[in-house]
Amino acid sequence: MAGKFRNIPKVPELRRRILFSLALLAVYRIGVFITVPGVDRTAMSEMMAAGDGGGGVLGLVNLFTGGALELMSIFALGIMPYISAAIIFQLLTVVVPTIERLKKEGEAGRKKVNQYTRYATVVLGIIQGFGISLYLENLHSSNPEMGLLLSPGWGFRLLTVLTLTAGTIFVMWLGEQITERGVGNGISIVITAAIIAHFPTAVFQTYTSYETGSMTSMAAAGLVLVLVGAITFTTFMETAQRRIPLQYAKRMVGRKIYGGQTHHLPLRVNMAGVIPPIFAMSIMMFPTTLASYFDDHAIGQAIQQIFMPGDWRYNIFYSVAIIFFCFFYTAVQVNPMDIADNLKKSNAFIPGIRPGKKTAEYIDHSLTRLTAVASLYITAVCIMPYFLIDEFGVDFYFGGTGLLIIVVVGLDTLSQIENHLITRHYEGFGSRPGASEGSSRIAGRQDRDKRPTDGDPDEP
Secondary structure: OHHHHOOHHHOHHHHHHHHHHHHHHHHHHHHHOOEOOOEOHHHHHHHHHHOOOOOHHHHHHHHHOOOOOOOOEOOOOOOHHHHHHHHHHHHHHHHOHHHHHHHOOOHHHHHHHHHHHHHHHHHHHHHHHHHHHHHHHHHHHHOHHHOOEOOOOHHHHHHHHHHHHHHHHHHHHHHHHHHHHOOOOHHHHHHHHHHHHHHHHHHHHHHHHHHOOOOOHHHHHHHHHHHHHHHHHHHHHHHOEEEEEEEEOOEEEOOEEEOOOEEEEEEEOOOOOOHHHHHHHHHHHHHHHHHHHHOOOHHHHHHHHHOOOOOHHHHHHHHHHHHHHHHHHHHHHOOHHHHHHHHHHOOEEOOOOOOOHHHHHHHHHHHHHHHHHHHHHHHHHHHHHHHHHHHHOOOOHHHOHHHHHHHHHHHHHHHHHHHHHHHOOOOOOOOOOOOOHHHHHHHHHHHHHOOOOOOOOOOO
16 A cells, blocks of 8 residues: 555646645644634633533534634634535425526536525524624623633624634635645545544543543453444445446447446445535534524523433434435435436346336335445444443544544545546556556557457448
8 A cells, every 4th residue: 555655746636636635724724723803712722621622512513623613713613604505505406496407507507506505605604603702702701700702792793703704715715626626525625634633632632531540441442442443344334335237238330249248337335425424413503503592591501402412312313314314415416217317328227127217216226225224324423422422431523423524535535546546557556466557558558559350440
């Protein structure tokens, strides 16, 4: 594997893309340490450490923003408003025919939907930013001796909303630039970078718990085994496929017969990727944001208690949301009827299944079973940390949704890098050890020099 990574700098375009992605991630990490005007960063960190920072909904927000919330950074909202807006338009695609037609219009329609998503991101950023400003004022009023805010009031609220919304738009722009000019999906990579930035803190806290004696040696060994097992299991499930056999019909072109080959249609077990837990988490955070407007009311306090991560009611709602978005996003992204039509046009068929509607029904049945398995697997991985927190008493949030995001985004990024290497005739990560750059070029040259010795010379 180390030898394969040495080939990366030899491809100029790939080298530029990776350096560009790293540069924008560095800009993002620098912005995390820029505090919202009027907030004492030290007081905010102390309040987060003493209160909800290690757990609860604010702990999750802090995790997915790379510690931006506990520093009350301009990136404290992170990319969550954009994800919430994307959820809304995914749902509207099913119920609003106009948006569905836009998505089917190709590149122009996709750009239009993205533009609407950005507008919705601004609106949601304003709402969530205003909720955070009220939350900060409540913290300041409950602990005035800490000096969290310099001058609370409407001026602070408006400035906070403007700063946090602008920070969200800037993070969204960084993600789009990474997608277009870098490597991998920019939004996912930004979230992954934030989670990885929190990883050393989580490891240090775990080590401190072990040193102080609050965690036994058996518990520490069990935690390591669970983490290694979770990584192995997640990697296996993310690379698992259901291969449906395909048979291509024979056809004659000139005096040659083409086709008659056997291939397969690969269907991944987890077709939705990492989107369902991100969508579910974004939805679960929304009621807490609204409840912050009524923090002094009994209803607001009850909603915040129900949607407290680790609470059994939160676990149930979170699991149901993950399962729903697994099926929903798979249905939106994969259309069995379109696959069946494409197979029919290419003279391919599934042995024993009639082309057309019957093929679409067979593919849909296979997708439903795969999605059922994927939804249970994702739910188990995402709920796992809450049981481990109760069992081991440590901050293990990086082991659930964070772990899933890191594995999925890492595999996707490595796949894109491998495609660049193969395009430039270098070894991929899965190439056989004996292959080399020179042999690949020679083989490619020999294939180009081959010419048919019989048949019509003008045939393709």
